[in-house]
Amino acid sequence: MVERIRVADAAALLAVSDDTLRRWADSGRIAVDREGGRATVDGAELAALAERIAAESPLARTLPPHGTSSARNRVTGIVTRVLRDTVMAQVELQAGPFRFVSLMSREAADELGLEPGVVATASMKATTVVVEHADLRKDAR
Numbered sequence: 001m002v003e004r005i006r007v008a009d010a011a012a013l014l015a016v017s018d019d020t021l022r023r024w025a026d027s028g029r030i031a032v033d034r035e036g037g038r039a040t041v042d043g044a045e046l047a048a049l050a051e052r053i054a055a056e057s058p059l060a061r062t063l064p065p066h067g068t069s070s071a072r073n074r075v076t077g078i079v080t081r082v083l084r085d086t087v088m089a090q091v092e093l094q095a096g097p098f099r100f101v102s103l104m105s106r107e108a109a110d111e112l113g114l115e116p117g118v119v120a121t122a123s124m125k126a127t128t129v130v131v132e133h134a135d136l137r138k139d140a141r
Helices: 005-013 018-027 043-056 056-062 104-112
Strands: 003-005 033-037 038-044 073-084 088-094 098-105 119-122
Touching: 003 005, 003 043, 005 018, 005 038, 018 038, 038 043, 038 104, 043 056, 073 098, 073 104, 088 104, 088 119, 098 104
Parallel strands: none
Antiparallel strands: 003 038, 033 038, 073 088, 073 119, 088 098
């Protein structure tokens, strides 16, 4: 069964407004169907659009080319906070609605010039990545 996603949720997943998604539908960039009075999009079509948007993003060029690192999970964002002590640093990176926190040596943070306002890329490599099915039908808490 193809998952149908409400326009409001689809727009949030793409980090655009509902109006932008509707304009894209009007221009043919994505199909919107009306089911039972609700406007929805096909989940697979939304996933393909999300990939195209990501590839077209100016941030895509900030990522190292594939094959230059074994880490496959990369997110570019802006440094929002750096807490340093004599040995370690805690660096916070905001990428859209997502916050990443990294603990590193103070020396590494200093060498990278990490300060609030710096654009940086977080690379994650893990033997385990947990993926959960999100239920967009639940009311926001």
